[in-house]
Amino acid sequence: MHTVILVDFDGTITKEDTCIAMANNFAKKGWKMIEEEWRSGKLTTEQCSLKLFEFMDIDQKKLEKLLYSIEIDESFIDFLDFCKIKKYRVIITSDGFDFNIKTILSRYNINLEFYSNKLKFTDGIINAEFYTSKECEKCGMCKLNVLKKFKDNNTRIIYIGDGYSDICVAKYADVVFAKNVLLSYCIENNISHIPFNNFSDIIKKLK
Known part of the structure; x- marks a missing residue:
């Protein structure tokens, strides 16, 4: 598996x-x-x-x-090291923008596969490209489509999230780690989940 x-x-x-x-x-x-x-x-x-x-x-x-002023979770790099040892594949799924993701990850020398909307500056004007689902236009980048891309009978999908754009995909993941808005949604809708505050919590649970 x-x-x-x-x-x-x-x-x-x-x-x-x-x-x-x-x-x-x-x-x-x-x-x-x-x-x-x-x-x-x-x-x-x-x-x-x-x-x-x-x-x-x-x-x-x-x-x-x-x-450059925005920080990441202090235990995220430890989490990536743990996943590397376990041979877990880690993929970012974001309803935000590639420019933001690339800029922040590069500061921490992190290289990860990711799916997101695209942000670009053309002649000084900001613009973006989005990847909505044909079935639902709520999110700019459909995370459920990403899950479907990797989900099969030999793959366990773990999802980690906190917000509105994580709600749809959380319903279909095998394991869900949730906080903030996503945590409230999982509780209210009886979706199986594991609460977390940071990636150190997730490491402990996955161990």
């Missing part, structure tokens, strides 16, 4: 959500109304992001400077 671990990025690997950090630092007043519409399901991730970009005074250098 092979083990594939799918892990959320923003707020799970990182100590803070990079997309919210972008809005807090670069968006004009009023952006939180857009976020609330996303949380309530009135806006998809793509619609929310594109609206937020209109509110932002941002360029590539400003974003890089912000991302």
